[in-house]
Amino acid sequence: MFFKYSICFISFFFLFFLMLLMFMMMMFFIMNNMVIMLEWEVISFNSISVMMSILLDWMSLLFMMFVLLISSVVIYYSKSYMSSEMNLNRFIMLVLLFVFSMILLIISPNIISILLGWDGLGLVSYCLVIYYQNIKSYNAGMLTALSNRVGDVFILMVIAWMLNYGSWNYIFYLEMMKNDIQMTIIGVMIIMAAMTKSAQIPFSSWLPAAMAAPTPVSALVHSSTLVTAGVYLLIRFNLLLKDMFFLKILLLLSGLTMFMAGISANYEFDLKKIIALSTLSQLGLMMSILSMGMSDLAFFHLLTHAMFKALLFMCAGVIIHMMSDLQDIRFMGGISNFIPLTSLCMNISNLALCGIPFLAGFYSKDLMLEMISMSNINMFVYMLYYISTGLTMFYTIRLMMYLMVNDYNLLSIFNLYEEDYVMLKSMFILLFMSLVSGSFLMWMIFYDPYMIYLPFNMKMMVIYVVIMGLLLGYLVSNMKIYSLNKFLLSYKLSNFLCLMWFMPSLSTYGVSYFFLKLGQNLLKNIDMGWSEMYSGQGMYNILKNYSIMYNFYQMNNFKIYLFSFVMWMMILLFILFL
Template identity: 50%
Template sequence: MFFFFFFFFFFFFFFFFFFFFFFFFFFFFFFFFFFFFFYFFFFFFFFFFFFFFFFFFFFLFFFFFFFFFFFFFFLFISSMVVLYSSEYMGSYGFSSTRFLFLVLLFILSMVLMVISPNLLSILLGWDGLGMVSYCLVIYYNSLSSFISGMITCLTNRLGDIGILISICWVMSYGSWHFMFYLDFYSNYLFYMMIISCFTKSAQIPFSSWLPAAMAAPTPVSSLVHSSTLVTAGVYLLIRFFHQFNFNNYYFLFLSLMTMFMSSFCANYEFDLKKIIALSTLSQLGLMMSSLFLGLVNLSFYHLLSHAIFKSLLFLCAGIMIYYMNNNQDIRMMGLVSNLLPFTTSCFNISSLALCGFPFLSGFYSKDMIVELMLMSYLNFFLFILFYLCLGLTACYSIRLFYYSVIFKNNQSSLCLVHENFNLMNCSIFVLTFFSVFFGCLIMWLFSLDLSFIILPFYLKLSSIIFVMMGFWLGFELFFMKSYFKMVYYYLFSNMWMMYSYSCFLYNFLYWYSYNYSSSTNWGEFYGSYGISFYLMSISSIFQNYMLGNMKMFLLSFMIWFIIFI
């Protein structure tokens, strides 16, 4: 009995203890694991969703950043220009608010053209660029500004005809979204697009409006020539280029001739803003020529790098003009580096990047374009023309360096004050940093899908050799006789009389009506007097050639000997 009671008590105690222990530990571990897993899963899902959304938005940002890279890039340059304008235009006493709204409308038109998926919205941005550029060119309300604005507006309207015809052509497919019907388009549509892009990017024979647009304020010139108006044609042609299936050598020749004409004319110009405008035209010819060679990625690459140092070049020129009391003649800016050391340093850095000086921003794209051009199937004449353009670019770059640093003729009484650090210097400092490092950064970060380049050693060095020859030729131009230089000046400063060609119809009708009204002496004008006048003019030109520098004759003979013999 005692044994049974003891066994029952022991079993009950053991069962109770075991049950209590099991119940206690069960609930303890249950709540412990419940809260543990609850917090674990809470933090797990929290961090999972946090990193998921973080990487999702990070990926989305970089997707749109790379997809609309030119859009973000363009906004960066626009912000620097607006920061520069806040002090530049305010110092001149003009309405900075009105100017700011016009610049923002200009930027909005470019944004609309960049991100548009159909031709109708592209036309809205395209026409917006043309009309707002007219308002900005005539901003100073002078007679020369009105004439320049009208030339700019009418020439750009001539190019709008191509997009209007393209829109009518696309409507036959039932939609304005050209991305869905690219395989059905004929070549005539792209001929119209090329006419529009050639007009907007000021290629031959539509080049006369680009120097005329220099009547606008300097921040507008910086924005127009770096990343908006003149580059809109190149950008639109890059978007449509993959659908071209015709021979591009005719357009390649036109772009090379544009590059040659603008490079040559820049060496005989003395207006600082017009020299930079002609350098823009030269670089646009380089982009177009590389595009028609099939180097689409390199054309876009050079478009981005050119936008950086060209905006810097214009902003530095604006500061120099501002401190020289609105003087734009480079012959009056000798030793300006003593008065504006920081601005002159940034100006010469951008000028060297423009001519493709090694390891600056413009070197990487330009050198690769030259090397791939050497591997293409071009004739010898196009090779020589391309290298002459390369040397002439270095020639006017060293010319700007000579007049700003070495040349001693300076109108110091025109200078207002010495340089001080302000918002204008802040913007050019940021652009100078990117003018030095942007080319290599793009080369390292982006894959350009280029073929392997195999060239002999002397061809690898040919681009640098021609740049150095351009430097030498630039110094030689300073020591030529003045009357020999003026012969070239009258011809090349007028862009091969292209301004007269653009106004030919107007001039023809005007002079025809004038001669008709004065019909009493028309026989004398078109007879012996006119013939003698033209013969004397031609003989005076040849006489100036005969009194010229012998070195230039030998150099010209050597160039033509290389080309034709």
């Protein structure tokens, strides 16, 4: 028992110490404007040398610091959350492997070592999603693994295309080879790989399915590791991707992802799926701002979002535990009376997600929306951004009303208990970061303030959509106007909106249905059809029928033979006379 818990503490302290080290290094690098590139010769054989490269700059160190902070807190949280788990050591080892895969991806200026980290994330995420071994987890794990394999194939193709150059250190080619057609093809492949990892349309269906993993894993995956890998890769490649036509397509797809996730979250009743869809919406926001060329803003939002999203999942984990592993928000309500501290953390992280002033999310989200208002973009994309922001407020208020305000609806007797202090301590670390990380990063990343000059109504546009979302969320969660859906929308349309635009069906049944149907038709028509008719079964039937006929002749009396003889004679005579 002691060893079972000691591995949690050792991992927590090791990662936390590493995080402090990264923080001090990052501050030193920023103040001295430093970049260090380390190369280590792994093997030298004849004229071939295999090098391992590591890039340390303020960006990789800052991101590593956030990944290590969240993972250390998640491991500490798991000590309590997974306390009844028999194989806790295996779980912690998988989480550590996951974190180190992400770190390898962050510090790599080389496409080969990026593939190692990228594939490591895909493989370990599969192991974590199927951790609770049941049919739902296996299906979700397979969907996650296969969706991510598409991105892995694109990275492999990038490696093949880079054979045209002298080395796989892509960081040297971004600026000078920008106009080369091969580099353009590489850029398109990198965008496609990032779209699969960050779950943009049409690869969105795996992200809510990955909720089958334990909640601490969800907190890690959805904040700073798996889904952010694609965004981080595009931030690193942004010098190459600027002014590419394909980015316009990415802008449209990521805007639609943001919009689709916001709508689907309003129809969802599974607590973890609502938070997963909010992650999808924020990823759409990061990818769309990246496709407009503002990589520093995307990185800023990536870090602030990591803090409050990890906290949100941790709070959800406490609530699910308390509700005897029930995740349906219709059974919850009034929980702020029973677990006030968790409710406090949940509400603050939810408000940070909405971009309420002076919380972490506000600094990045408000700056992004104001930069979009100043940009030269069309009305459709502009409205997608603002409607999606309103939808974020909509589903957040709906969730808070269902959890905190509505009546307690659980069918059994009250089984709510006071919070676990191990979980609370880990949540308070992230609560503090959700409050201060926005301003802290704002001062650190942006040396010069952005000059934003907008008309009054455009400046207030964010406030307008947030108030609109708040009112709609309040009205819908009171259940009074939810039945209006039946009148306002047809059944098929509301089904289309709540099932993520049929994307899970298309990416699972849609991919397998035609192959299975073809297989069924081949079996019916070939194996059990024509081939049966002309081979074994057919031959057997023909011979059997002939033998029955001959037997009938032989077993009957002489007149049949006589009659048949007369018939044959008549036929022969008829032929001869003709």
